[in-house]
Amino acid sequence: MYPDTPDATDSGASASPASSVNPSPAAPARSASEALIEQFAQDYLKDRRSTRRWNLVIRLGWLAAFAVLVWGFVSQGSPASAPSGPHTALVELRGEIAADTEASAEVMLSGLKSAFEDVGARAVVIRINSPGGSPVQAGIIHDELQRLKKLHGKQLYVVVEESCASGAYYVAAAADAIYVDKASIVGSIGVLMDGFGFTGLMDKLGVERRLITAGENKGMLDPFSPASERQRALAQAMIDQIHQQFIDVVRQGRGDKLKETEDTFSGLFWNGEEAVKIGLADGLGNLDYVAREIVKAENIIDYTPHENVAERLAKRFGASVGAGAVRAMKLDALRLN
Known part of the structure; x- marks a missing residue:
């Protein structure tokens, strides 16, 4: 009697398939290789950041070193204290x-x-x-002192400390x-030439010296070769001169003040008190005494050239570069061989 209509049960049953949704598939698990690649990328980025930081530190270090060099060279060239009036x-x-x-001689002059x-x-x-030290360097300083004294008409004094x-x-x-302390060491007016001879040791070890020279005396005083009497005589004549x-x-320098004896020029040395007695020195006194009592100018200005920070850094840097160049040349030689 009634038109056919789906009942509630049928309606619910028929709606059920339409309303149900299939669940989404689960994300596939990462493989071990993908995890390794991701870890590598993270480590690489971390390493790059660390490298950039170190590069910055190195650049700042070089900048600081350059600033020190510039400061050192700019601050060089004047006495430790600025001269002011008689001194x-x-x-x-x-x-x-x-x-x-x-x-x-270069630094002193x-x-x-x-x-x-x-x-x-x-x-x-x-x-x-x-x-x-070197008789050549000492001679250069001595001769230039004589010239400067004559040129400027100023007195020159020496004050001796330990030696x-x-x-x-x-x-x-x-x-x-010349003024000394009573315990200073003064003198040693002589010349020496020293060395070693290894010929006896070489004979015991069975070592043969192979020295080829052009010129009869080119190998003179070679420590691994026997010294001839003629070569000894030549060397002795040179140091005697x-x-x-x-x-x-x-x-010439000491004049009549020098009281010569057979020991004066033998290479002996004396303490300051004895040096005054034999005329190698003029009296006892230190720097302050000479400035105050002899020169009559107590203000002392130091003109000694001092190696500054920049020069020390430059020398060390130059030595490092030189050592690096030597190592590089050795490696090249090894490769060429």
């Missing part, structure tokens, strides 16, 4: 007198010229603490007066 000019001679030291040229300097004092021996006394002989040059300089 005693001081130049220090310390350590071995040799070409590559702070007591070289730089300070001495400035000291003599300054119109405020009443006199120049060299304070010495040196065992000597003024050999080449250092060669320099001191140019002074108008240099010794005589030393003697002449001392006699």
Whole structure:
């Protein structure tokens, strides 16, 4: 009697399939290779960030080093204290007198010229603490001191601390007066040439020396070859001549004050008290005493050239570059071989 209509049950049953939704498929699990690649990428990015930071630090370091170099060169060239009025000019001679030291002729004369040229300097004092060194370097300093004294008309004094021996006394002989401490070591007016001979040891070890020379005396004083009497005589004549040059300089510098004995030029040395007695020194006194009582100018200005920070860094940098170049050349040689 009623039209056919779906009942509630049928309606619910028929709606059920339409309303149900299939669940989405689960994401596939990452493979081990994908995880490894992701970890590698993260580590790579971290390493790159670290590298950038270190590059920045290195650049800042180089910038700081460059700033120090510039500051060092700009601040170089003037005495430790600015001259102001009459004063005693001081130049220090310390350590071995040799070409590559702070007591070289080049370094010493730089300070001495400035000291003599300054119109405020009443006199120049060299304070010495040196065992000597190269007769060539000492001779250059001595001769230039004589020229500067004559050119500027100023007195030159030497004050000795611990020692003024050999080449250092060669320099001191140019002074108008030498002052020492009673315990200073003074003298050693002589010349030496030393070395070693290994011929006996080589015979015991069965080592043969193969030395090929062009010129009869080219291998003279070679420590691995026997020395002939003629070569010994030639070497002795050479140092005797240099010794005589030393003697002449001392006699000229000290004049009548020198009380010569057979030991004066034998290479012996004396303490300061004895040095005054035999005329190698003029009296006892330190730098302050000479400035105050002799020069009459208590204000002391130091003209000694000092190696600054920039020069030390430049030398170290140059040495590093040189060592690197040597290593590179050795590696190239190995590759070529």
